[in-house]
Amino acid sequence: MSRPTPRHTARRTVVAAVAGALALATAGCGATDALVGLHPAPAEASAAAPLDAEGATGIAARLLAAERAVAGVPGAKGDTARAAVLRGDALLLANAVAARGQAVATTAELSKAPEPTVLAQSRGRGWPRAILATTLDPTTSTQVLHVMVSLTPTDPFRIASSVGMFGGAELPALGSEQAGAPFVEASDGTGLVLSPEKALAAYAAALARPAPSKPPASVSVDDAFGAALAASAARQSKALGTLASLRQRHVAIPKGTVAFRLADGGVVAFGLLQRTDTIAVRAGAKELVLPRRYAELVGKTKVTTSVSLKSLEPVVLIVPTEGDVTAIGASEILVSGTGR
Structure with missing residues (x-):
């Protein structure tokens, strides 16, 4: 499946309505008259234009700010709040950290989260989709890579992974801005x-x-x-x-x-x-x-x-x-x- 597009690669988000088809059973002899205004609900859109650079950056910034807000919330309330922002490895890590009452090893202690830079986006118009972004932690000068994933048209983006890079390490190019970077x-x-x-x-x-x-x-x-x-x-x-x-x-x-x-x-x-x-x-x-x-x-x-x-x-x-x-x-x- 395909996903990210390089830095500053994005497109417009299209909100898809989801609904199941409605079956109408009629009773009586030869009841064939249509009911005015009753139509099958639209099917879920399986393709839509990718985000533009501004939209992808906005999603990344919102998620990173939300992650900071829920990082230290204890108990079941915190687990629920984190599940709305994180998924996969990022959620597993955050819940483990919160359970121990540790300081979160991201940007949680900063008064203002670093601004993200979008490095890549998913290729194509289908789902799942991802955004790959980076931030610089000013307290440690560590470059942090973040992956945000949306699984379906109705599934919001959530942070799936955040990992700090080694000093001097480089992320190789992920392809052209227009084509995007495919999922593997x-x-x-x-x-x-x-x-x-x-x-x-x-x-x-x-x-x-x-x-x-x-x-x-x-x-x-x-x-x-x-x-x-x-x-x-x-x-x-x-x-x-x-x-x-x-x-x-x-x-x-x-x-x-x-x-x-x-x-x-x-x-x-x-x-x-x-x-x-x-x-x-x-x-x-x-x-x-x-x-x-x-x-x-x-x-x-x-x-x-x-x-x-x-x-x-x-x-x-x-x-x-x-x-x-x-x-x-x-x-x-x-x-x-x-x-x-």
Whole structure:
């Protein structure tokens, strides 16, 4: 399915009326007279002109402002409010963050949201549709990529993913402004070294600690995120010494993956990983005293067997037609933990 168009690509929105066909049953002998003013309801429009640049920018700005407004709303009320603005990976992340009472890792703390720039829109006149936009977080100088998706003519755009880019990373061109950038199904590996969903799975596997003896083919973790995770794991393992062992496992959560075709035939894929850090107490140790951050999450200050910590990791991958899959953006949010 097709979707985004590059920067400043947009078109006019056409509001489609939806209604089902009305069947009229008549009784009596030969009752064939038509009822004045009663007509079949119009069918749902399956195609309409894409947004223009101004319209797409307006939708992106409205959604980002709404996201900030509902970010910290607690409980069921907050979940409902966020579901009206977010979907997919973005909704899963936001609800997990809100459940922990954390500060949202977007622009929620800013007095005024950064103005979005539309990079691309969906190709074609049908649905689903998407807008790819970017903002600059002035507090961290981080460029954040946002994907907004509308599934049907009556489904409003919602934010499906927001991921900060690495410093110095670049998003390759997404095609001409007139043609737009087509959607790519997560399972479609046509012309690519891997399909988007397989690329996410391979990237997740390559991040494991201890490192896999046979790293996945066609994927590289020599990026800022991979380096930071490796350094952190090394520090933790050194601190634990002979008292405990550390293992990190990453798995892809493919359901919310969104991907767009690049101008060079490759793909940019937005996906979500889940990391599980397992610290196992070794036989020679009596117990482990947890740092305050982990103790609050786990609900205890000491463990005698193990502690398990789960984090969600939104990522943006470039899947090429040849060469290695690489990441241009990622972050992590610690969401839950258990200990025994």
